Amino acid sequence: xxxxxxxxxxxxxxxxxxxxxxxxxxxxxxxxxxxxxxxxxxxxxxxxxxxxxxxxxxxxxxxxxxxxxxxxxxxxxxxxxxxxxxxxxxxxxxxxxxxxxxxxxxxxxxxxxxxxxxxxxxxxxxxxxxxxxxxxxxxxxxxxxxxxxxxxxxxxxxxxxxxxxxxxxxxxxxxxxxxxxxxxxxxxxxxxxxxxxxxxxxxxxxxxxxxxxxxxxxxxxxxxxxxxxxxxxxxxxxxxxxxxxxxxxxxxxxxxxxxxxxxxxxxxxxxxxxxxxxxxxxxxxxxxxxxxxxxxxxxxxxxxxxxxxxxxxxxxxxxxxxxxxxxxxxxxxxxxxxxxxxxxxxxxxxxxxxxxxxxxxxxxxxxxxxxxxxxxxxxxxxxxxxxxxx
Amino acid sequence: xxxxxxxxxxxxxxxxxxxxxxxxxxxxxxxxxxxxxxxxxxxxxxxxxxxxxxxxxxxxxxxxxxxxxxxxxxxxxxxxxxxxxxxxxxxxxxxxxxxxxxxxxxxxxxxxxxxxxxxxxxxxxxxxxxxxxxxxxxxxxxxxxxxxxxxxxxxxxxxxxxxxxxxxxxxxxxxxxxxxxxxxxxxxxxxxxxxxxxxxxxxxxxxxxxxxxxxxxxxxxxxxxxxxxxxxxxxxxxxxxxxxxxxxxxxxxxxxxxxxxxxxxxxxxxxxxxxxxxxxxxxxxxxxxxxx
Numbered sequence: 001x002x003x004x005x006x007x008x009x010x011x012x013x014x015x016x017x018x019x020x021x022x023x024x025x026x027x028x029x030x031x032x033x034x035x036x037x038x039x040x041x042x043x044x045x046x047x048x049x050x051x052x053x054x055x056x057x058x059x060x061x062x063x064x065x066x067x068x069x070x071x072x073x074x075x076x077x078x079x080x081x082x083x084x085x086x087x088x089x090x091x092x093x094x095x096x097x098x099x100x101x102x103x104x105x106x107x108x109x110x111x112x113x114x115x116x117x118x119x120x121x122x123x124x125x126x127x128x129x130x131x132x133x134x135x136x137x138x139x140x141x142x143x144x145x146x147x148x149x150x151x152x153x154x155x156x157x158x159x160x161x162x163x164x165x166x167x168x169x170x171x172x173x174x175x176x177x178x179x180x181x182x183x184x185x186x187x188x189x190x191x192x193x194x195x196x197x198x199x200x201x202x203x204x205x206x207x208x209x210x211x212x213x214x215x216x217x218x219x220x221x222x223x224x225x226x227x228x229x230x231x232x233x234x235x236x237x238x239x240x241x242x243x244x245x246x247x248x249x250x251x252x253x254x255x256x257x258x259x260x261x262x263x264x265x266x267x268x269x270x271x272x273x274x275x276x277x278x279x280x281x282x283x284x285x286x287x288x289x290x291x292x293x294x295x296x297x298x299x300x301x302x303x304x305x306x307x308x309x310x311x312x313x314x315x316x317x318x319x320x321x322x323x324x325x326x327x328x329x330x331x332x333x334x335x336x337x338x339x340x341x342x343x344x345x346x347x348x349x350x351x352x353x354x355x356x357x358x359x360x361x362x363x364x365x366x367x368x369x370x371x372x373x374x375x376x377x378x379x380x381x382x383x384x385x386x387x388x389x390x
Numbered sequence: 391x392x393x394x395x396x397x398x399x400x401x402x403x404x405x406x407x408x409x410x411x412x413x414x415x416x417x418x419x420x421x422x423x424x425x426x427x428x429x430x431x432x433x434x435x436x437x438x439x440x441x442x443x444x445x446x447x448x449x450x451x452x453x454x455x456x457x458x459x460x461x462x463x464x465x466x467x468x469x470x471x472x473x474x475x476x477x478x479x480x481x482x483x484x485x486x487x488x489x490x491x492x493x494x495x496x497x498x499x500x501x502x503x504x505x506x507x508x509x510x511x512x513x514x515x516x517x518x519x520x521x522x523x524x525x526x527x528x529x530x531x532x533x534x535x536x537x538x539x540x541x542x543x544x545x546x547x548x549x550x551x552x553x554x555x556x557x558x559x560x561x562x563x564x565x566x567x568x569x570x571x572x573x574x575x576x577x578x579x580x581x582x583x584x585x586x587x588x589x590x591x592x593x594x595x596x597x598x599x600x601x602x603x604x605x606x607x608x609x610x611x612x613x614x615x616x617x618x619x620x621x622x623x624x625x626x627x628x629x630x631x632x633x634x635x636x637x638x639x640x641x642x643x644x645x646x647x648x649x650x651x652x653x654x655x656x657x658x659x660x661x662x663x664x665x666x667x668x669x670x671x672x673x674x675x676x677x678x679x680x681x682x
Binding site for chain 2: 360371379
């Protein structure tokens with residue numbers, strides 16, 4: 001009897017002493033289902049237990065400053081905006097990963113958003129590309145439509161779609177927090193201002209009321225004025241409406257492939273002339289206040305390295321930031337996305353990179369522009385006020 | 391006597407300590423933060439000057455151009471539109487339902503809006519005014535009026551929130567007025583009826599004056615709620631589009647947790663605190679006057 005008690009106590013002690021790391025990420029539902037195999041693989045390989053908690057970045061932005069001030073952290077590895085990681089890294093709340101993570105294992109420049117000088121405060125996990133306008137191949141075939149090769153063809157396509165019976169608008173406008181509108185706007189800025197414009201806007205090197213920005217924004221508003229874009233509607237709801245044929249085109253990131261019934265029916269095209277595409281990586285960091293710094297470092301290097309990312313990209317909807325991942329691992333539809341971005345510049349997401357007060361202002365001003373395109377000058381003035389200044 | 395003092399201390403100290411830690415210190419800290427910059431240096435009224443000169447707070451050009459008008463003016467609009475609506479509606483419903491069979495059940499249903507978390511209320515307001523799913527457009531379509539997503543447009547977003555929140559808050563005034571009506575002696579009504587007074591005369595000369603203490607409470611509580619309104623706006627529109635439905639509490643949040651500018655945020659917090667304090671003090675004075 002006493003032997004059993006001792007054994008039970010030993011077992012309990014082993015269980016109690018097992019390290020459990022808490023990973024905080026934004027993914028829930030199908031996205032979480034695709035993330036969990038990565039964590040499970042790490043558990044299998046290392047024996048370190050992982051608990052996954054869902055927090056939106058917007059909520060973390062409220063929670064973390066207070067936690068950091070109390071020298072606490074709600075997790076051992078946290079996915080968060082790059083701008084936040086940079087800011088709180090400099091304030092000393094985030095564990096530097098310089099020397100821990102081998103930068104040569106990542107796509108060139110992909111770690112820049114989480115670097116301050118030479119100090120690295122986070123890692124780039126897999127990313128999602130925002131390649132252009134998605135459409136259903138079956139819808140295009142049924143209505144005799146073709147992806148455009150020039151701007152004029154694009155406008156003609158929208159006009160043609162507008163006349164199809166039952167169509168609410170040619171392009172669906174995703175709403176919610178506001179990022180779907182900013183994604184499509186950035187696509188216009190990159191197409192008509194060039195990839196350099198995106199860099200300059202992030203760095204605050206160029207004004208929002210400059211000719212180059214206004215030219216791109218005028219192109220966008222010319223389409224808004226002609227009602228080619230639908231009314232902003234919650235982005236998952238409008239996704240269903242687009243799939244059902246209420247809209248023909250939907251500008252969205254590559255994660256859309258995991259959100260539709262038949263990914264093989266998906267086609268995508270960028271705005272004619274686009275020489276850059278936003279590659280939005282998910283960034284993660286280890287807070288300075290983790291109880292298990294060594295285990296957390298082990299997790300973040302594995303997760304963001306080729307091993308972890310390979311498991312993730314295999315699930316679909318993700319593109320690796322780590323180098324050395326065999327393309328054959330990708331599901332076919334993601335390989336299509338990879339083809340689109342070949343030969344064009346991968347760019348950081350504008351509002352995610354700038355962060356701060358600019359991000360919600362950018363989202364909110366675009367909501368205004370979408371319903372009142374004649375107020376472009378008001379929108380530009382506000383964006384200039386909130387934009388980073390050199 | 392000494393032992394009595396000890397007992398008093400024993401009971402007062404824990405509450406005082408908690409009050410100091412959770413109320414007095416945070417308030418004092420917020421107050422001091424509003425006079426400092428991010429480096430902790432004293433900057434006088436600079437944060438206040440910044441917020442009051444910001445278009446986020448006051449945007450007078452909006453009166454000629456259209457919304458936004460600034461968070462402070464939006465809060466005032468909440469008070470101007472929402473306050474009379476909830477007070478008048480609450481009083482009317484309480485009086486109308488007083489002697490109606492099943493009135494209590496109807497009042498309970500009205501009160502459901504008050505029981506509901508405001509976050510859920512915000513989500514529901516979004517649905518109510520949605521182009522495809524909303525009841526407002528459903529009703530308009532009966533009259534062949536084409537609808538829109540009312541919260542998506544700058545001219546209608548703020549008013550959608552205000553009107554949408556009336557049903558969330560009216561339950562509060564209905565319950566208070568109903569309780570107040572029960573305290574008015576029936577003799578007053580019987581005497582007035584014997585004197586041949588009309589229903590309107592009875593309402594204006596007996597019901598309304600005798601419900602004055604209740605009205606003071608309803609107005610004060612509603613004013614406080616309107617000044618600090620946040621959750622509904624945050625969930626339904628996030629203050630948009632283009633800041634058209636922004637309010638002070640949301641702007642305070644944006645400064646603190648998006649711009650990470652806790653000093654400017656503290657300045658907005660102090661303005662809000664002083665406004666609510668002014669309202670609360672006037673309530674206390676009115677109650678004192680009533681008692682006198």
